[in-house]
Structures are given as C-alpha cells and as structure tokens.
Amino acid sequence: MTEKPLSSTTGKNTFRVDRQVVLPFRKSVEIAFQSIRVRFFRSLITTMSLVLAVSFLSFASVNTDAANGLLQSGDPAQRQALIRAGHDLAETDQTVGSSPKQRWIVMLSLVVCVVGIVNAQLMAVTERFREIGTMKCLGALDRFIVRLFLLEAFMQGAVGAAAGAVIGALFALGNGMFRFGTLAVTAISWSDVALSVLIAVGTGCLLSVGGALYPALLAARMQPVDAMRAEH
Amino acid sequence: MEEETKKIVRVVDVTKSFRMGKVTVEALKGVDVEIPTGYYISIMGPSGSGKSTLFNMIGGLDKPTTGKVFIEDVDIAQLDAYELAWLRCRKIGYIFQTFNIIQVMTALENVTLPMVFAGMNNDEAVEKGIQLLDLVGLGDRFQHKPFELSGGQQQRVAIARALANDPSIILADEPTGNLDLSTGEEIISLLKRLSRERMVTVISATHDFKMLNVSDQVIWIRDGRIDKVEDRDELSISVGGIDEKA
C-alpha cells in the first residue's frame, strides 16, 4: 500500500472560477412543495391562523354583499330588517358598507395573523439552520433560499387563504339565510361575492408571503459555518 | 516533497480568532500548509486544536482573520458570493461528522441537488445520482429517506453527494466521528478508493487513528499551530506506536 498519489488532471490553467449556479423555478417549486408535504402537520398549524383570519375577512365582506343584495331588492321590510340587524343605514342610503367596528376587527385579526406567521416562520428557520447551511455548502445562493421560503409561504398561503375565503363566504351566506330568509342568497350579486372571495384569497397570499419575507432573508443571510455549527 | 508537485491548496500564515464577548479565542495561530494535488491528507489533532476551523477556511466556509487561502492559486478571499457558491458547488465536496443529509429529501435527491445547482438537466442528474449511489454501495436505496438509513449509510450518501459535480477536493470533517469502528473503517476505505479512482484530493480533519493507514500525508495540528507534517514513508516508522493507540 505505497502507491504514489495520482496527480489530478485539473491543473492551474483549466481552473476558471465561474459564477453560474442555478436553481430552475420548477425545481424550486418541487422542493418547496416537498418541504410542506413532509412537514404537513406543522404547515397545517402555521396555516390555521391564516385560514381563520381570511375566513373572517371573507365572512365580513360577503355579509356586506348579502346586505347590499337585500337592499337592492327594494323591499322596505328588508331595509328595516337590516337596520335591526345592526347595519348603519340612513334613509337615503342605497348601499351598505361594512361598519367601522367590523373593519377594525378584521384588520386586527389580520395583524394578529401576520404576527403569527412571522413567528412560525422564524421558528421554521431556526429549525432548519442545518438544512440551509448544507444547501449553501452545496452551492446554493442566498436568493435560492429566499425563493424556497417564499414559495413555501405562497403555496401554504394560497391553500389556506382559499380554504378560509370559501369557509367565510359560506358562513356569511348561511348567516344571511338564517336571518333574512332565502332572499339573502337570491338577491345577492354573485360577482360581488366572487370578488370578495378573490380579494380575501389575495390578501391571504400577500400576508403569508409578507410574513415570511423577513424570516426568509434572515435564513438566506446565514453563513454556512453558523448553520453547520448549530447543534441539535 | 518534489518541487514539481502541484499544490491544490495553499494556506498562507492563516490566523483565526473568535470574539466571544470580552474574550478572544485564537483558534488558529499562524498556519502554513501546502497540499499537493491528488494526495489523501489527514489533519490530525486533539479536540479543540483547530481542525474544524482550518477545514472551514480551506472550504471557503469562513474567512481567516489574517492570512490567505489559495485553491489552485486562486485567493478565495477575492471571490464574490456567486464565485464562492460556484466553488462550493463545483470544486469542493464537503463531508461532515453529522452527515448533514437534507432530511426532507431522499438519498437520490440529496445527491442530485448539487448537480441541479450546477445546471445539469434532471434526467442526467438522476442517472448520475444513481450511478454515484451505486458506487458507494447504496444502489438499492436511492429512494430512501435519511431517517430510514443508518449512520454509515447516511455518510455514504454524503460521500456520493460530495462527488456529484466531480470536485477536485473533498473536505471531510471527522467523517468517522459519529460511526462505530467497523463502519468507520468502511467509510475510510471508501474515501481512499474514491480518491484514487477519481483522482480527488481528500483532506480530512480527524482524530481517528484509523485514518493514518490510508493517508499520503498527515498534518499534525496542536493548539492552533502546525505541529509537524509527515509523509507516508516517515509515518510508517511510527506506525507501530499508532496502531497501538488506534
């Protein structure tokens, strides 16, 4: 066992430092999706607060849509019923908006939700120190890490927000039927409902991605040594 | 050492200190090392002697406080983030004591990830990944998740992954540190075989005396300084004593 070490074929003249490291978008989506799937239960819990907040938002705006439908049906009894139900309606109002109190509560729930998301994502980053460091050792750029985290947040957000928006809308419709009878759903403008749901979904996605932004940047800025050192 | 042998890594007067509050720990106190291309090198020293710190410097994972590290005559302090990522991706393969397999990915996905970063298309990467896993003796386990693999098997995945982009250097920090005796021996002989077959320079930080038998050169480090550098033939004189310790 005294063989001479072989000299490598890679000599000085063939070594050129390049800058080309890539992570195709499709592959990023694949990795992000897999990350969520593997940690499904945790992802579910992270998304729960978003589902709640978005369903509340959707509930509030579909409620308003239903009220507007009732109002536009032209039935004076409905107008009285709406006022009794707590809507602020002046004699001449042809549309109802959401009350300031309602807007305030919705805003608050969204803020609470973002705080929850940031917190959960920060925990996810600490938990994944080693994974991030390993990826960096394998040649990942900072922006690959950011992209993976944001994609995860977006996918989680999209699913959670969609679920929340639909749940909220259904609740609002059910609530309308219960209080005002079938007119609540027959007089409603379905395009308004669709818009409300879409806005709720969009808001949810935005909040999810927005909440993940700072944790993602934090993760990406980590040096591989620090990540490798973090003991578990 | 002949003059002609190319030096793949040169560490020039490197110091590294860590500041922890008011105390400054000097982990490396002026280290000069030249590593010839194609060698199997062991960096030997007791725990806390600065092996990992040196490993991180050579691997471009951390920057020296003073001094320079050259890889094939390129001063790695001069590289920007993109070039550094490229270096880590294409030039160097890392192996760690704790394996550092990405837990959410299968063995195969772990091995193909560096190839994806290197821009290889998916089919090619998968094919090469399977070949590499075969090479390290895990041909039938490429769909396994890390938690389904033993420590030795995980380290094999890590070795396959380190070879993914045909690096010229493999850096291993205590590759046998978390493995039992016989598994450790298997990993060592695998590293040795691959270094010979694939003409890779292997630099391994370790305090495992089993490494001595396969090393072309041993760099002894003590308290942040190079104690001595022994070539294989010098080593064999003292091997008796080493074998007893091992």
Ligand SMILES: Nc1ncnc2c1ncn2[C@@H]1O[C@H](COP(=O)(O)OP(=O)(O)O)[C@@H](O)[C@H]1O
């Ligand atoms: N990030 C760090 N912060 C503070 N001290 C460190 C850090 N990394 C290493 N050290 C210190 O540097 C010395 C060398 O450590 P290390 O290179 O890990 O040794 P080895 O790998 O040989 O066991 C030790 O005294 C260790 O405590």
Ligand SMILES: [Mg+2]
């Ligand atoms: Mg160490």
